[in-house]
Amino acid sequence: MTNSTEKAHGWLELLKQQALPNYGDFIQQLAFGEVTDLCQCGCNGFDFFVPDPTRSF
Numbered sequence: 833m834t835n836s837t838e839k840a841h842g843w844l845e846l847l848k849q850q851a852l853p854n855y856g857d858f859i860q861q862l863a864f865g866e867v868t869d870l871c872q873c874g875c876n877g878f879d880f881f882v883p884d885p886t887r888s889f
């Protein structure tokens with residue numbers, strides 16, 4: 833099976849359902865960031881880029 837942005841977002845959704853420490857920060861980073869690169873080796877890995885908030889405000 834090939835990796836996809838949809839799969840990456842599926843993993844992020846799964847993470848959102850966990851009781852993570854610093855949950856508020858994580859949610860904010862999810863809102864501003866984006867999936868930028870998908871690993872194609874079969875591991876479902878991906879890069880997630882969060883832009884510097886000082887640039888957009």
Ligand SMILES: [Zn+2]
Binds near residue numbers: 871873874877
């Ligand atoms: Zn991989």
